[in-house]
Amino acid sequence: MIGVKTDKAFIHRQSAHCESGAISSLLLHHGLNASEPLVFGIGAGIFFGYFPFIKVYGSPFITYRNAPGRILKSVEKRLGVRFETVRFKDPERAMDALDNAIDKGIPVGLQASIYWLPYMPDAMRFHFNAHSLIVYGREGNGYLISDPVLDEPVVCSRKDLMKARFAEGLLAPKGKMYYLSHVPEKVDFPRAIQRGIKEACRMMIKTPVPIIGVRGIGMFAKALRQWPDKYGKRKASLYLGHAIRMQEEIGTGGGGFRLMYAAFLHEAAHIMDDDRFVEVSRRMTAIGDAWRQFALHGARICKDRVVEGGSYNHLSDIIIDCAAKEHQVYKDLWKIIR
Amino acid sequence: MKKKDVPQDQGILGHIRVVCYATDENGEYVKSQSAGWEPTNIANGIAWEFLNEELAGILEKVKKKELSPLAYHMNKNLMDVKLLSRYTGFAAWRIKRYLKPRVFNKLDNEALQRCASVFNMTVEQLKEVP
Numbered sequence: 001m002i003g004v005k006t007d008k009a010f011i012h013r014q015s016a017h018c019e020s021g022a023i024s025s026l027l028l029h030h031g032l033n034a035s036e037p038l039v040f041g042i043g044a045g046i047f048f049g050y051f052p053f054i055k056v057y058g059s060p061f062i063t064y065r066n067a068p069g070r071i072l073k074s075v076e077k078r079l080g081v082r083f084e085t086v087r088f089k090d091p092e093r094a095m096d097a098l099d100n101a102i103d104k105g106i107p108v109g110l111q112a113s114i115y116w117l118p119y120m121p122d123a124m125r126f127h128f129n130a131h132s133l134i135v136y137g138r139e140g141n142g143y144l145i146s147d148p149v150l151d152e153p154v155v156c157s158r159k160d161l162m163k164a165r166f167a168e169g170l171l172a173p174k175g176k177m178y179y180l181s182h183v184p185e186k187v188d189f190p191r192a193i194q195r196g197i198k199e200a201c202r203m204m205i206k207t208p209v210p211i212i213g214v215r216g217i218g219m220f221a222k223a224l225r226q227w228p229d230k231y232g233k234r235k236a237s238l239y240l241g242h243a244i245r246m247q248e249e250i251g252t253g254g255g256g257f258r259l260m261y262a263a264f265l266h267e268a269a270h271i272m273d274d275d276r277f278v279e280v281s282r283r284m285t286a287i288g289d290a291w292r293q294f295a296l297h298g299a300r301i302c303k304d305r306v307v308e309g310g311s312y313n314h315l316s317d318i319i320i321d322c323a324a325k326e327h328q329v330y331k332d333l334w335k336i337i338r
Numbered sequence: 339m340k341k342k343d344v345p346q347d348q349g350i351l352g353h354i355r356v357v358c359y360a361t362d363e364n365g366e367y368v369k370s371q372s373a374g375w376e377p378t379n380i381a382n383g384i385a386w387e388f389l390n391e392e393l394a395g396i397l398e399k400v401k402k403k404e405l406s407p408l409a410y411h412m413n414k415n416l417m418d419v420k421l422l423s424r425y426t427g428f429a430a431w432r433i434k435r436y437l438k439p440r441v442f443n444k445l446d447n448e449a450l451q452r453c454a455s456v457f458n459m460t461v462e463q464l465k466e467v468p
Contacts, residue, residue: 014371015357016358036369037367057389057416121351123351151354168421238385238388241382241385248375249381254339254360259339285361289339296377302384
């Protein structure tokens, strides 16, 4: 299938999160008015999962968003757009296919590993394979890259980009590239928003699995209380630091995506012409701020390595409060969209 | 978060500014740039502190000839045996053997080259540790 071309030059737009940002930029480039929060909400990006049996750099895996790639799939389904998505076995062929598309003037989304991207700040360069970025041109032996989380476009060499596209391990990108191949004449945003919210509610409050959704937050809060006794101060601070990083480090927009979701609900109120979303959005903002309080207090504990009378208990209480408030938010959203 | 409260604590991001979602005076959501946030800087620092400690321990063992330089470079690149095995195409049990100085020293150039290219370095660099 042939990608959709436009005569406009590609504009770099900075986003909070890589996947929703890349999709939003591609849609906006093709004239679809889909902001990053809107893409995030329609793609039901909001989530919580606590997986103590999966270890990432030695710490239990915690996530505040749905699985990488899910936003792209959901947006396709709900907006009726089509992204031609290709994976490759051979790195050279993958680069040729990329060259082919960008030489035709089609901006291309790529999945890549942060670790092999030299333009990323060193402190961020872990083996995270599900980073998204857009390539929109070539200059000599370098590629012009619009990395959604960065403030300026950057240039990356062919060798480095190839390595990043063929990283190995968990969520290996296998050269995944995607570009818009079909944009419908009319897009039903209200319906897409409704379906996005519905899926988010289902994941957060209607799942039978206790480690995901609002119940997952509760599990995490309960486990957190036991960390200092169970693992010792040192290890507990490593685990806690990891949770804070997953929540606040590059690409969440603050408060573990909760603030971006609040922005989405605010936008939904305009599009759906329904003021009830404004009120829920305000509550979601408060929840995002509460999560940030958890990060703030947690970082202090990590830094001082002190576990005075129940400081982990205090953190746990903040999270339990978040869980209760989030539960109410999704319950109310469920009622509104029904 | 209010726009005026968006933190500007420089640290792990260097000169880069990231975006977060904050509300302006009218309660509307706006993308606001942030130079970083102290709690994130601290949390990131802790992750590196643990990784660097582990690396220092391995470096010591390499110097005592208990481990090969490959162990150092693997760890320096935040890899474990499984991940390095995926990158090189060598089976995990072979990588494990290569971590022994006795085996590593007898490796042919091709095997060394395969490991070195994963770390974007030359064979000579692979044989050295700081």
